[in-house]
Amino acid sequence: MARYVYDFAEGGRDMADLLGGKGANLAEMTRLGLPVPPGFTVTTEACRAFLATGAEPEGMAQEVARHLSALEDSAGRPLGAPDDPLLLSVRSGARFSMPGMMETVLDVGLTDDSVLGLAKASGSERFAWDSYRRLVQMFGSTVMGVDASRFEEAMTRLKEARGAPDDLHLDASDLAGLTDTYKDLVLDGTGEEFPQSPAEQLRRAVLAVFRSWNGARARLYRRREGIPDDLGTAVTVQRMVFGNLGADSGSGVAFTRDPATGRPGLYGDYLADAQGEDVVSGIRNTVPLAELERLDPRSYRQLRDHMLTLERHYRDLCDIEFTIERGRLWMLQTRVGKRTAEAAFAIAAELAEEGLITPDEALIRVGGQGLARLMFPRFDTSVTGAALAHGIPASPGAAVGAAVFDSAEAVRRAAAGERVVLVRQETTPDDLPGMVAAQAVLTSRGGKTSHAAVVARGMGRVCVCGAEELTVDTENRCFATRDGTVVQEGTVISVDGSTGAVYPGAAPLVPSTVMRYLETGEQSAGVVAAVARALEQADAVRRLEVRANADTPEDAARARRFGAQGVGLCRTEHMFLGERRHLVEEMILARTDGERDRALAALLPLQRVDFTGILAAMDGLPVTVRLLDPPLHEFLPDHTELAVRVAATEARGELPSLRDTELLEAVGRMHEENPMLGLRGVRLGLVVPGLVAMQVRAIAEAVVARVRAGGSPRAEIMVPLVGAVEELRIERAEVERVLAEVSAETGVPLPCPVGTMIELPRAALTAGRIAQEAEFFSFGTNDLTQTTWGFSRDDVEAEFFSAYLDKGVFAISPFETLDRDGVGRLVRIAVDEGRAARPDLKIGVCGEHGGDPDSVHFFHAAGLDYVSCSPFRVPVARLEAGRAALERTGGGARW
Secondary structure (H helix, E strand, C coil): CCCCEEEHHHCCHHHHHHHHHHHHHHHHHHHCCCCCCCEEEECHHHHHHHHHHCCCCCCHHHHHHHHHHHHHHHHCCCECCCCCCECEEEEEEECCCCCCCCCEEEEECCCCCHHHHHHHHHCCHHHHHHHHHHHHHHHHHHHCCCCHHHHHHHHHHHHHHHCCCCHHHCCHHHHHHHHHHHHHHHHHHHCCCCCCCHHHHHHHHHHHHHHHCCCHHHHHHHHHHCCCCCCCEEEEEEECCCCCCCCCCEEEEEEEECCCCCCEEEEEEEEECCCHHHHHHCCCCCEEHHHHHHHCHHHHHHHHHHHHHHHHHHCCCEEEEEEEECCEEEEEEEEECCCCHHHHHHHHHHHHHCCCCCHHHHHHCCCHHHHHHHHCCEECCCCCCCCCEECEEEECCEEEEEEECCHHHHHHHHHCCCCEEEEECCCCHHHHHHHHHCCEEEECCCCCCCHHHHHHHHHCCEEEECCCCCEEECCCCEEECCCCCEEECCCEEEEECCCCEEEECCCCEECCHHHHHHHHCCCCCCHHHHHHHHHHHHHHHCCCEEEEECCCHHHHHHHHHCCCCCEEEEEHHHHHCHHHHHHHHHHHHCCCHHHHHHHHHHHHHHHHHHHHHHHHHCCCCEEEEECCCCCHHHHCCCHHHHHHHHHHHHHCCCCCCHHHHHHHHHHHHHCCCCHHHCCCCHHHHHHCCCHHHHHHHHHHHHHHHHHHCCCCCEEEEEECCCCCHHHHHHHHHHHHHHHHHHHHHHCCCCCCCEEEEECCHHHHHCHHHHCCCCCEEEECHHHHHHHHHCCCHHHHHHHHHHHHHHHCCCCCCCCCCCCCCCHHHHHHHHHHHHHHHCCCCEEEECCHHHHCHHHHHHHHHHCCCEEEECHHHHHHHHHHHHHHHHHHHCCCCCC
16 A cells, blocks of 8 residues: 655655655755654645545545654644644645645644633733634635635724734734634635534645645646646645744744845844744735844854755755744755746856855756846836736847837838837738847737747847737827827837836846856856856757857857857848848749849849858858748738738729739739648749759859858758658759859859758658758757647637646647657657668757757757757757756756
């Protein structure tokens, strides 16, 4: 039969999966000889069994009874004894810290009889009734389901009637009456009397804590923190010690270092004559922990010594809860404390310097998400005031600018030196110039992986998406908030991509010293030195290369400064926008081969200049150029806007221009119901004469130019959206023909590898055959996710993603973090079969997942050679690639 209960003395911190974090750490402190009130832990296995069946697992009640009997023997008094009752706390304790997300019940064992015994034994009638009213309030809301606000309202009415500023000014008679009121609320709300059996209180409290694992706030917290739903929580049952016994008692929370900055020292809060929940609830103002040295020097010294012991033992920042009961210090909990990103890097570096942890362990202690937060400027939230609206924080950072409502206006104002924020209902590829020009992008629709979000992150632009509180009126060039405030074009607003808030006016910024270091190499003390140390260690241990997705020489140069080892994706379609767009329109409208050739000839030198600049920025490093991928109609005007323009012209009795008429006909002819699955990628190269040849010639001539300039260009040519080896074979022949032609014309060898993107399930499943024609693979995980799941990213996020997240279908969007079970399995199949056919096959990833911390770990484990991501995510990918290598080899411990 399974064992479900462990005494504190029987466990240790290595049993956190079974005993939960709280139970494991209480056991560890007990083993260290610290003053821990005795108790026992009901395991996570018991919770999982209860949640699966709705009934206590067989044997659990008997085990609890045996451990309770032992606890009563050690205390010398029974639970809820009428003359001198033993009282218990019942607390949750999951494997991973979830502070405040699940339930706690204190003072279990008090009844109408035992409250009188507690008053006599403690010598304080007020204390006894204060403890009893707390139990009825907690038990009534947590266990019996009474609305917690009803208890708060009763307390508020009593304090107002007595003129009491807080509960400390209520006397024993007041609290006794309040307890009766609370019991009446329980009866009224449930039809059941508050239970007078201490054993029943304990049993029901334990089961209530189990149930709280699936409470709304616990589920939300787990989703935000990426904690699995199937872990369950343990329950710690512990002898109560009391901080509300008078001025010589109290409770507090302490940190061995500042969790905001990482600076060493004793940090925290203390509240005299209070229980622990009073400290964290904010019902009374606490005093700094340093004040305890004056109030109770002996307890302060003991606490300081225990904190030093714990930090040395855990080798990390410790978060501690303690109670002082009439001058005696009790340690109630410790855990590795949560901290800001700045503190995480600072603490890891300092502990490594002190020799408490190794450099590898220091690297394991920090993470890419924290580094990303440190890279962006932040608003000084102490002076921002009320927000206009909130949306989804899609790309972190802080930006200030004048609101503009179309791409052209953003470009115009930015060219004049004005900072702007591009505000749209949603963005399209047409908005790219405006997004480049803007400091931030704000949309009223879309999610974290919408077009606006993906492109903004790639460019390092601040972005807030899905701000549904805003009504964006692009026609009248304004937006309105829910309270009726109208913001006209040109009005300055501030966008916080880290929190999703939008503020009026120019909120002051706090600059990022970390970004300055990454851009210039300029080092300084503190967090910058800690980040530099972590990145150096990551580079020393990682196996994965890190490349960048870069479409301009400027992006490529920035990526190299950030540590990129090449360009893993250069998207040629981004070179066809803006002023060059009319040339693409000419190519699409061409009715003869000659007209098409002239349009392509005009595009050729422009592309050659682009490629030359990128190859120069990445001299000596690989640059993978993807041939044109999106459907050609994306380069044409919007059908509705064009039709309206033509109709308006005809309504005035005028003839539409020939170009508008031709464009409208072309847009209609090229319309596709599902362009994601239409004429794009390799299919364009096979059906549009001259398109591939023009692009390859531009690449080849750029390589020649760099060689003649004394450079060392390493261009690679990537064919997108291949689903069959025959497609790649045909296109590769055309690529090699043009390379040979240019080489013969110039006398310069052109050893440009030709590979393909794996972005269709069929490509992954036939990777062995495709590898016969490909010298490298690069996984396009954005499209591979769309085609595997069978939904369009831009369409489904607004439609049902939020419901899927709420219902647990997704723990996180598969466009943010790779779906390992489905898409990940296709990746593994393609890697295995591709390498079986071509052992020297180079394999990387260039989708958005290449910069996602969790996905980087998967790509390392799957055996990829490199990841490629936006320039601003290169440092994050470097860091995570190092952490992945350590976790894979067991080189560090993860806390």
